Amino acid sequence: MSDQPTVSVQWYWRSSRNRYFLKWRDPRTGQKRSERTGLDTRGKRNDGRAKELAILKSQTLSKQWDEPNETTWESFRALYLDRRLSKRSEGNRRKFVNAAAIFEDVMHSSVHGVLELRHVTPRRLLDVEAEMDRRLSPGSVSSYIATLRAAFSWAASQGLMPVLPKRMPDPIDYELPAMRLAPITQESLERMEAAAVRVVGRRHAASIQEYLRCLWLSGCRLMEPLDMHAFRHDKHRPIGLNSPAPMFAWVNTQKNRRDQIARITLDFARWLAPLVEQREWLFQPTCEHGPITTGSRLSSIISEIGERAKVIAEPGETPKFATAKHFRSSFVTRWSQRGMSIEQIQAIVRHASRVTTEKYYLAPIEPVAIAEFAEADWIPAVEPRHEQYQRGMTERETIGNET
Structure with a gap:
């Protein structure tokens, strides 16, 4: 019997959006998740379809968490640039590429072999932030870390990695400019x-x-x-x-x-x-x-x-x-x-x-x-x-x- 927790997905109609939604709770983090469906007309027929979508989503999530995740960083990087940042500004893409370069330098020094998303941990992200502190200004460090965490949040929403805990930034002591x-x-x-x-x-x-x-x-x-x-x-x-x-x-x-x-x-x-x-x-x-x-x-x-x-x-x-x-x-x-x-x-x-x-x-x-x-x-x-x-x-x- 598998010791992996099952995921219970429920469906509901949201009047303010005129659409059916799915909701569930992440068994690993306890956070509530939701996802909208393509059903925008309320009725008995769509109630049945929403129920089927909930069952399918539950099976998909359970399968993702039952199987070990071995998504490589290179494949995720290409996927994120193609699917998530393709319609964003050139500045956002350039910022992610620059932040990813520093991330790769730090991770390759501590990970032997192929770099995978499962290697991303809060402790290693602290090492990445420390390296950014040495290279960048305080404002740029916060911006680059936020860019990386946005990418990892998107990866977690796709079931490619677990959700990372929230970052508590250290207060910055700003000095009066010269x-x-x-x-x-x-x-x-x-x-x-x-x-x-x-x-x-x-x-x-x-x-x-x-x-x-x-x-x-x-x-x-x-x-x-x-x-x-x-x-x-x-x-x-x-x-x-x-x-x-x-x-x-x-x-x-x-x-x-x-x-x-x-x-x-x-x-x-x-x-x-x-x-x-x-x-x-x-x-x-x-x-x-x-x-x-x-x-x-x-x-x-x-x-x-x-x-x-x-x-x-x-x-x-x-x-x-x-x-x-x-x-x-x-x-x-x-x-x-x-x-x-x-x-x-x-x-x-x-x-x-x-x-x-x-x-x-x-x-x-x-x-x-x-x-x-x-x-x-x-x-x-x-x-x-x-x-x-x-x-x-x-x-x-x-x-x-x-x-």
Whole structure:
């Protein structure tokens, strides 16, 4: 008598899907499994067919577990690429191939002979993960391990191997990137503006210089200045630049795809006010090939400007020059040095969480004395309640008049 457990497969009708389903419990792991059938019409005839499918599935599963599994890794690899990844993106296929190469290097060092799926154990996967830790970054390790485990889960669903236990990843202690240790200063910005002439030529330098200063003064994201308009409601637009509390309406830029009205600093408002009176589209950077409309092109030009100006944003053994990504973090660090609270900075840069502002944008640098800066350049930390109410009513009237 066989000591292998039998598999009891049941059938049922699922109204929400209008289809018959099969369900059973894996006798080895205790996990519930389900599978849909091709029967989508409920009736006595299909009840009988679903019952026959359940019996056939039970026999198939019992036979798979009764017989020893000797599926080779090479055959499974080809099967997985052909059946599972054939319609996936090229990036997914390439990631699996790269992860499989590391997996094979580790497994062949501990398995003698032909590598089979039955050789895959949680202990050996830990060895694979350790090897990935030596070769890859922490984020890539998690991605590669998830790719391998997805392949093994699919193999288990096909009855080619037992289900592996869940992986409990170790917490990763993220460190602040070095780029936030050297924010772009006023002097560094002026050097980059001067270098813009050598990168894009005198004819287009002014548009690039205005774009760079906008990033530096506002702390906005890379592509947002290109959608800044003087008055259009479907674009980013200023509100009350000459008021004590200037604001900006940001359209469809948040992760929840909602519009947001946020405060801006007074120095950015004073610099932007003349541009609003002169033109409708506030920033249109150009180069010798015409208007710059893509983020990749903008990033490339800013990187070249930072290298020409010798502005180091990430000091170290191999220092890195300033690029587009350093402007936003420089804004946070600069205003934190001036004494602005984290809550105010978070509102200006539109982060949903204070943790994001502190952890990924704020540099651990000693604060500069506030007396060195003009107090009129930044927002007061405390505002009386009656002034908050009056300002809120004024902002509502302003938005209503624009509408």
